Amino acid sequence: MMNYDMLKLAVEGLSGGKNTIILDDRGMPSFMVRVPKLRNSDIVAGATQNTHPAFIVDGVEKDLLHISKYQNIVKDDRAYSLPLMDPRVSLTYDQARTFSENKGMGWHLLTNAERAALALWCKKNGTMPRGNNNYGSDHSAAHERGIKTHMADATRIGRVATGSGPASWAHDGTTDGIYDLNGNVWEWFGGYRLVDGEIQIIPYNNAAMHVNQGVDSTLWKAIMPDGSLVDPGTPGTLKYDGTSTIRLATSITTTGTPSTAFKDLALESGLEVPEIVKALALYPDDNNMDGDRFYLNNDGERLPRLGGSWAHTSTAGVFAVSLGGTRSSSAAGLGFRSAYVDL
Template sequence: MATIFIKDDLRASVEAASGGKTTVLYTAKGQPSYMNVVPKFMLEDVADSVGTLGTGVHPAFIVNGIEKSEFFYGAYQGIIKNGELLSLPNVNPSRSSNFDTFSNTARAAGAGWHVGTNAEWAALLLWCHKNGFTPRGNSNYGRSSDATFETGRRIDGGAPGVTSGDPAILTGSGPASWRHDNTANGISDLVGNIWEWQTGMRLMDGEIQIIPNNDAVTADLSAASAAWKAIRLSDGALVDPGTAGTAKFDSPTATTTGNGGTPILSASIVNRNGTLGDSTSTAGSMAAAFNAITTAAGVTAPALLLALGLFRHKDVADSDSIYLRNYGERLPIRGGSWSYGAAAGLRALYLSDPRTGASSSIGARPAFVL
């Protein structure tokens, strides 16, 4: 741990060039990882209107009951090198590994290292929306679907927009508008390119479960972990999974194939989509614009769900989409990939894959909290 903050020439040059927004941290094996510093903020500071997100420090800045002044987030989508998950510029991001592989290689980098958590992603989402800028990215085979003149350098060297080959781009090779703050030193590729596994949140048979605050940094992340908590709809309190009245995603129709429609935030599940353990695109799922998620009669989304990016915190004119199956354990990936067009975005959320899922369009990003 003592060597993670080595003040060498590389770190000094990166900090000088970025005005301190980006730094270099070192792993247990001494490998460099380029990280953006995300300073602590309050929920009320990023709320669209008073009280919508609750009050106090955003959950991403609380780890095991201790407030943190900042967390460090990978400036780039992750690459596995020498058994550790790193954030490096201008590389082919690692893909086609399941959740546990990415999580294990992130933690192998040393204490405090982890795959980015859903709480951290939500903090960035809220910050971007409050600051009036939503990044674009590789959502159309090497270019932005919203601004096709914006391009990155494809892995296969192909022309932007060509649907064959490998349309993923080298990390950070897009323009400043593909960074979270619209500057060359922001966090790159949060939108499109490849989906990113998230820790600390899941669906279990449709029940929304989280590991409180940002405790997923150190917690047991296994399916049977006692760290998982459900969210009571009436007041947002954290309770044991299976407790009556917890937040769940229901479907308007029951199906094991095709699209089941717009998810409904509910205290009970009437219809299930998918089958236990399925991970194929032909299995039943719900798919809709994130902004279109509805609520069952008499249900109001708790502020915690809004703060964690699991329900709309305001109406946003975008087409970011949500996909989910409410059968079995489903772990989140966020952001979209090169083929998702306008459905990719900061709010894009895919809750259809089990932890064993793997795809050439899914990767992960390292983060660090001291």
């Protein structure tokens, strides 16, 4: 325990308290980044001063979130955030949740509310991170490279070691930030899905608890145009329509697999975007962001992944989301990140 205490003090001291070490139920450490409570108005233009949903769990406001500093590895069926590792890939959505929750109470798969808070914070503060999105380097800064852990093919790098890139690959542009939210591997995240194009969420940050996120869970809620939450299938809920340019709508006119830059999502005529949708980064609050791509399949249940991979160049980034896969999907470019909240 003395070694843990010394490591924790060193990490917190060197980062000015921005980073810490948290042990799981087996006493194994993960490097975590502390994210203080945010209001919607802190990160969404024109929003209210309501506490951001990421900081409300089971009706209780939280002063801090702890986000894995690094994309996770898995040891003994538990997720760990450690530097200079090859991230765990080729796992399904439910495996990513299980590996995260196996660590004990408060541990969970990064949620959409948390993902949105991070992405919007980066945008607001002008620190949109670069990363491994061009076969080992960043497409806009070829001199920025990570340490190779995997080859995409005979000549090109795929994955790089967690946190091995420069500070510009962290969410705040410093070595104290959260690494690899842009590229390297896509990351599963929880509390959000599409069902036949209908947007469904686990309200607030309740997905941070060990709750049922299964296909038939009654915890999923749809969103009305006024921002109220209702049972899935209620007429007039918000959906993503599969036109050539994806649009937020109240009905589906086209089923398909289009993609567009997140900043360019369209809006059904006469529809106003409620604050909750902007706060959860389900629709852009403005178009002042990079070309992070939004991928859609509005047929059946679709689970989200974020960030892009080593091959997505300018379309990777903190707002890049793919809603194209099923919960059983897995790939060599698909990993995950756990988080912790004190329950």
